[in-house]
Amino acid sequence: MKTVELTTPLDEKQISNLESGDKVFLSGEIYTARDAAHKKLVALIEEGKDLPFDLQGAIIYYVGPAPSKPGQVMNSAGPTTSYRMDVFTPLLLKHGLKGTIGKGPRSKEVRDAMVKHGGIYFAAVGGAAAGIASTVKEAEVIAYDELGPEAIRRLVVERMPLFVVNDTRGNDLFEAGVAEYRREE
Amino acid sequence: MRELDVSRITEAVADLSIRTNIYLPDDVKKALQESLEREESPLGKEILQVILDNHDISEREKMPICQDTGVAIVFLEVGQDVHFTGGALEDAVNEGVRQGYKEGHLRKSMVADPVIKRKNTTDNTPAVIYTRIVPGDKVKIVFAPKGGGAENMSEVRMMTAADGIDGVKDFVVDRVSRSGGNPCPPIVVGVGLGGSFERCAMLAKEALMRPIGEPNPDPDYNEVEKDILRRINNLGIGPQGLGGRTTALAVHIKMVPCHIASMPVAVNVQCHVSRHGETII
Numbered sequence: 001m002k003t004v005e006l007t008t009p010l011d012e013k014q015i016s017n018l019e020s021g022d023k024v025f026l027s028g029e030i031y032t033a034r035d036a037a038h039k040k041l042v043a044l045i046e047e048g049k050d051l052p053f054d055l056q057g058a059i060i061y062y063v064g065p066a067p068s069k070p071g072q073v074m075n076s077a078g079p080t081t082s083y084r085m086d087v088f089t090p091l092l093l094k095h096g097l098k099g100t101i102g103k104g105p106r107s108k109e110v111r112d113a114m115v116k117h118g119g120i121y122f123a124a125v126g127g128a129a130a131g132i133a134s135t136v137k138e139a140e141v142i143a144y145d146e147l148g149p150e151a152i153r154r155l156v157v158e159r160m161p162l163f164v165v166n167d168t169r170g171n172d173l174f175e176a177g178v179a180e181y182r183r184e185e
Numbered sequence: 186m187r188e189l190d191v192s193r194i195t196e197a198v199a200d201l202s203i204r205t206n207i208y209l210p211d212d213v214k215k216a217l218q219e220s221l222e223r224e225e226s227p228l229g230k231e232i233l234q235v236i237l238d239n240h241d242i243s244e245r246e247k248m249p250i251c252q253d254t255g256v257a258i259v260f261l262e263v264g265q266d267v268h269f270t271g272g273a274l275e276d277a278v279n280e281g282v283r284q285g286y287k288e289g290h291l292r293k294s295m296v297a298d299p300v301i302k303r304k305n306t307t308d309n310t311p312a313v314i315y316t317r318i319v320p321g322d323k324v325k326i327v328f329a330p331k332g333g334g335a336e337n338m339s340e341v342r343m344m345t346a347a348d349g350i351d352g353v354k355d356f357v358v359d360r361v362s363r364s365g366g367n368p369c370p371p372i373v374v375g376v377g378l379g380g381s382f383e384r385c386a387m388l389a390k391e392a393l394m395r396p397i398g399e400p401n402p403d404p405d406y407n408e409v410e411k412d413i414l415r416r417i418n419n420l421g422i423g424p425q426g427l428g429g430r431t432t433a434l435a436v437h438i439k440m441v442p443c444h445i446a447s448m449p450v451a452v453n454v455q456c457h458v459s460r461h462g463e464t465i466i
């Protein structure tokens with residue numbers, strides 16, 4: 001377990017250096033998408049059309065922020081539960097996505113796809129939404145404004161605190177952490 | 186007979202929408218603080234500290250504790266001597282939600298059609314409203330915004346008398362075990378026992394309103410709560426599901442009589458952002 005400062009875009013070496021359990025401070029550009037936006041992204045890929053942002057090396061944060069107050073860059077913006085995106089994620093990883101940020105465990109299919117395509121799954125602390133918002137320095141809606149909180153946003157973050165859950169070697173912090181603290185009755 | 190203009194209800198609901206989403210009840214904060222002292226996992230401790238720090242930030246900046254400001258669950262206890270004027274009671278509640286979520290810059294998370302169109306109603310209405318008529322001339326409003334992540338981990342099961350209390354315990358522990366990190370642990374677990382299919386689900390939600398630390402009025406069920414809590418914390422799920430000794434802060438059971446053929450059991454899972462507040466008019 002180490003602490004790593006990372007700036008996007010991530011290269012192969014940075015990604016393969018990450019290990020399950022590492023603490024990461026992430027800086028740079030990331031994109032937000034949750035249920036409705038994922039459905040649209042996958043439909044675009046299946047139709048062979050361009051996406052609203054370049055997936056190559058991209059990181060997607062599963063979040064639907066609270067609406068900003070006047071003059072505020074970002075209102076509360078903690079992670080949403082990741083499993084709802086599991087059906088879409090393997091295809092996105094196949095098309096260049098490198099990282100996802102959310103809360104809760106991923107399916108076997110997603111974990112296998114991360115090993116195969118070299119992807120990382122990070123956990124942000126669910127419910128710690130005001131603190132996370134303070135690490136967001138820029139935010140703009142780049143697609144599907146009509147979806148409100150579910151629109152796709154481009155964010156620039158500075159030292160967003162995350163934990164590596166799944167690395168490219170197939171390790172899983174949920175499994176390892178729970179096994180360590182479980183007590184048989 | 187007391188005349189009460191429904192605009193008073195609107196004002197109170199709007200205020201509660203904002204207040205409950207920024208300020209967590211003291212009992213929940215205290216339970217989180219105590220869990221930090223007990224937690225064995227270094228990562229778990231770190232996460233609990235992040236959660237506690239977040240309360241300070243949200244209160245200072247007047248930002249919602251969590252971006253998921255929930256479906257607006259509203260319990261109304263209406264004194265039977267109250268006569269409402271100025272409009273329909275439920276419209277007044279929804280107007281309060283509309284105003285509170287707009288003024289408070291809270292997230293609007295309701296879709297009009299749950300399956301096919303899933304289009305956002307854009308004002309977080311409609312609220313889920315439960316009204317009881319009680320003696321007196323007061324109106325009590327309990328407001329509990331409920332996030333989707335934890336609500337999705339909830340379940341109702343029609344058990345049988347033969348399953349007994351051990352069956353109930355196993356079901357609750359198993360439901361939490363299957364939830365893992367999804368409902369943002371540490372969680373609060375509401376358990377409803379008895380009534381009917383829908384009544385026990387409501388009881389489970391009502392059980393979440395009890396302050397943490399207040400014992401169950403029934404000594405037998407108080408022991409059951411402790412036993413289930415111990416078993417849940419022995420699952421090792423821990424803060425955010427990343428391993429640790431703090432999976433749940435409390436288990437609260439609420440029960441009512443039921444049919445001789447039935448034993449309905451409901452589990453309503455609540456995240457660490459266990460929001461609720463009340464006003465009496």
Ligand code: SF4
Nearest residue numbers: 127251332334369456
């Ligand atoms: S489960 Fe609770 S803390 Fe987690 S995202 Fe939902 S509302 Fe927020």
